[in-house]
Amino acid sequence: MGSDPGIGWNAINEIAKKHQVWVLTRKDNSPFIEAEIKEKSISELEFIYFDLPGADRWKKGSGLIIYLHYYLWQIQAYFVARKLHHNIGFDIVHHVSYVTYNYPSFLSLLPIPFIWGPVGGGESAPNTFWQNFHWRGKIYELLRNLMRWTRENDPFVRLTAKRSILAWGMTQDTAVKLKKLGADNVKVFSPIGLPQQEIDMLAQSLVPKTSPVIFISIGRLLHWKGFYLGLKAFAQANLTDSEYWIIGDGPELKYLQALAEKLGITQQVKFWGKLPREKIFKLLGESHVLVHPSLHESGGFVCMEAMAAGRPVICLDLGGPALQVTEDTGFKVSAHTPEQTVRDLATAMTCLAQDAELRLRMGNLARILARENFSWEAKGHTLAQTYAEILSSPESLTSSSAI
Incomplete structure (x- = not known):
């Protein structure tokens, strides 16, 4: 638990x-x-x-x-x-x-x-x-x-x-x-x-080499989780050869679905709903980048899991995730205003979507960081x-x- x-x-x-x-x-x-x-x-x-x-x-x-x-x-x-x-x-x-x-x-x-x-x-x-x-x-x-x-x-x-x-x-x-x-x-x-056996298991996850580049967010769909910021940033980045997967359920689901439609990105966004842990890890293994725009969070298990799997993380420079993610393992976006945050999230998404070598380098360093510090x-x-x-x-x- x-x-x-x-x-x-x-x-x-x-x-x-x-x-x-x-x-x-x-x-x-x-x-x-x-x-x-x-x-x-x-x-x-x-x-x-x-x-x-x-x-x-x-x-x-x-x-x-x-x-x-x-x-x-x-x-x-x-x-x-x-x-x-x-x-x-x-x-x-x-x-x-x-x-x-x-x-x-x-x-x-x-x-x-x-x-x-x-x-x-x-x-x-x-x-x-x-x-x-x-x-x-x-x-x-x-x-x-x-x-x-x-x-x-x-x-x-x-x-x-x-x-x-x-x-x-x-x-x-x-x-x-x-x-x-x-x-x-x-x-x-x-x-x-994380349990050592889970870190070892996640470390075996190979990063897909085929397109499209898949961004993934995982968590309860609550207002303070900031998934709406991720959707707005994805739309602003205009990444036609990318997808955005959201795993989880909660009171914000209908709002987020309506927002995706309003932003014109419904064909690229998939809401998976609430899934068992094994299925979540499987989908994490099929994705390329974790997006975790939480506005106030003490912990952040999902960031550790993504880094253990060798995925770079895009998060806000707030709370627990900001302590876990480093400049070598992802992007920590400042959160001064919603507009600035969406803009900077979009820049980070674009950077990782267009640079496979950067994704791989950050992912490898993230895997090392998880092995040495997150157990x-x-x-x-x-x-x-x-x-x-x-x-x-x-x-x-x-x-x-x-x-």
Whole structure:
């Protein structure tokens, strides 16, 4: 699984390769965890399962109810952890999930070094792009900003920040938020990774040598994913011997289909809908370039997958994708205004469509970057190294260079 569950599971497995780890998690996770432990003979992890009374009813509620459940569960986690610490004597406490900067972790109250994150969620769509959002998108952004402001002023969120020996932000935007909340030692580190076997599998993907050149976008069709920018740029580039594939489903589907018709590119654009992972990888293998114009995103698994497959990436110079993609592996387009962004995306598309050698060179460098930096093993090495620094000399963290 991606997102929080995937980050949590892979992080603790990597940490357990070099440390004894006790994991506090909800009871409803136990069937999946125990099945995985039995299948793979994992013995280095000790799981402590607990939940609030009536947990099933909590999870059927609205977003506010779910947030309240999380909040109360975190309080309960503190008392469970305090008792365990009295009996075991932990060296470090690490909040791994949720990976959201404005949710408190009461485990920071334990009298041992506390690591927060990496957490994300501090990214925002540039204000100039709001003019292109329909009313639902604008309401979403307004409510998102209001909720973030409210949670940022939660005294327990600020206490979490102040008590952290290290606060990791998934992006520079979130790192700035963590600093404002009162965290003294803030660094940037992306926690998302790919299994080594998946990296190896994707590395075998051969780039098609035949035309047309196929651009591909993958993700949920949401307003902030920016797929409308990709369509406008593709139309502006006027690449008659190219196609644009969009994989995914969501509330923006009809709008994007209507936009493609309005732009006169319906014959070159194909909407594949929601597909299983195996089919997505197959289509990725038939394409040449990933286009990922997301306006606010902490992670960006799809960019890592495309680079592991040897595909150059065109993204915006925002959020998580901007940290993954380099000048050697793709194009990072500045996002000042919609018009400028579409223009620069079109230029990048044209450049890659017309230069097969550039596509191949960027793709090969992307594959190398993915192999060396994007595996869960590489992420685990950073975590283990950080633990070692804290245990040997906590002061060394504040003087070392940013991660």
